[in-house]
Amino acid sequence: MWPIILLAIYGGGVWYSARKADRIYSGSQRWVVSALWPVLLASNQQFRQNLRRPLNK
Incomplete structure (x- = not known):
């Protein structure tokens, strides 16, 4: 069950x-x-910041 949840x-x-x-x-x-x-x-702060920005489409 766990592999399916992780996938x-x-x-x-x-x-x-x-x-x-x-x-x-x-x-x-x-x-x-x-x-x-x-x-x-886990390693890139700029990636985390970009994920938090809203999509403007």
Whole structure:
């Protein structure tokens, strides 16, 4: 059961960060940043600040 929950959390994070990364990156760069969201969330303050900014679409 735990692997499914962790996979769902990871997938949700990829989806959410892909929406946010769309402002700065395009194409495959967006998906690389999105796939690395747990590492970037833990280590990069600018990434955390960008996630908190609202989408202006």
